[in-house]
Amino acid sequence: MRRRDFIELPAAAAAVPRKPIAMKLGTQHGTSDAILRACAAFGVHHICSTLPSRQLDENWSVDSLSRLRERVESFGIKLDMVPLPLSSLPIDRVEMPNILQGRSPERDREIDAICQMLRNVSRAGIPAVKYNMSILGVVRSESTVGRGGARYSTFKYDRLPAAPNAIPGGVPADLYWERITYFLDRVVPVAAETKVKIACHPHDPGMPKGKGYRGVETVLGSVEGLKRFVSIRENPYHGLNFCQGTVSEMLEDPKREILDVIRYFGSRKKIFNVHFRNIQGKFLDFRETFPDDGDVDMLAALRVYRDVGYDGMLMPDHVPRIEGDEGGRQAFAFAFGYIRALMQAVASE
16 A cells, blocks of 8 residues: 555545434433433433423423423434323322222323323423333342442342232232233323324333232233333334343343344334443343443444434433432433443444
């Protein structure tokens, strides 16, 4: 190679136009001025807000939601999503418990409220909502010590204490699916009518099939369960709040298996939002780490999201606890920087 040719190579490479990746760096923090200013500084220009209200009230009105969106936009940030009052709390503390307890007519009133929230969200110009179909909430055992003395949220199924049924009589798989289907039959048509994407979080964590925990089968705690879920009332507006960490927790070999799971749901356009976090371990025995300290190759995962054309948010979630780090602010800042760097690396390829 001539010296002149060698010198000109970098310039030629730089001249090749790069197609920008479609995904965005996002978060699910609050919408105070201080938080929005910090997000804008970090380059986090897309967010999911905190819950407007536990019930259908003035905070869910079109005017109130529109004011929220406009205030977020005033910081140069887009309000991509709001949560519904179907959180990851245990059933005795969740906002609308009757839907998964199967009590009528109470569940019908709750579903009617959810449908009206979707209509108002649509009219306010917000494109998506997220929600959970959880009875147990997020189950964990005692935390363990991770890098630098940080505390890692940990789950070991064989160390869970015995506990009474979460719902009297228990919830076997068939009954759980009946209640989920009852909800989707009524809500998915409204999501399609209003063009609001509804993104459901998987059960965190999955439990052994046929055994469950506290009398509950976690039907959305396996890849097969999630496949079945998105096939119920098949619609482009019905999909997943794809928690990569939670899905990794369902697998025996997350490093090897997670890429194919992302590819399956991503190629079918069923991923509406991503909790981009990492774990050490496997099904029934794992802990939640910093994004660069887990078993999953996060760069390889991000490449798959790119390849399937995913265009939603990548957001950190469940960051480790550092002594003196109030609210996990430092841990989240680290995660934002890590994700942003990975996105820039993939965009440059």
